[in-house]
Amino acid sequence: MNIYLRRYFQLVRHYKNNPPPNDIYTEKHHIRPRCLGGSDAMSNMVTLPAKAHYLAHLLLSKACPSRRKLLYAYAAMSLNTHLNARQYARINEAKAKLASEDMTTERKERLTRARLDSGQYDKPGTMT
Secondary structure, X not given: OOHHHHHHHHHHHHHHHXXXXXXXXXXXXXXXXXXXXOOOOHHHEEEEEXXXXXXXXXXXXXXXXXXXXHHHHXXXXXXXXXXXXXXXXXXXXXXXXXXXXXXHHHHHXXXXXXXXXXXXXXXXXXXX
16 A cells, blocks of 8 residues: 555544544545445545545545546646645635525525515514
């Protein structure tokens, strides 16, 4: 087993045995990539923080450089630029936070519209 695969399995084993806390941004990762015969079964999945997910794909792309799909996956994660793992994590955490805020704002707007439509507000700024 080459050094990259050994490090990859150490990373996966660590997060399989020590899942990240629920209050941080995480991503699902196939332990055995689908292009190498892996499935979508829960036993083949691990939850990784964004930085570790980026590193997992970097290690896989180095371990199996002849596997095009692994290289494509890593290239897609790095957005064809030279992002490091910390930058990747920061960008995805920010995107997730914005998406969450957008969803919260959208829910509030829908609730307000529903209340207005149902007549729960007599006048602007007051509730019945």
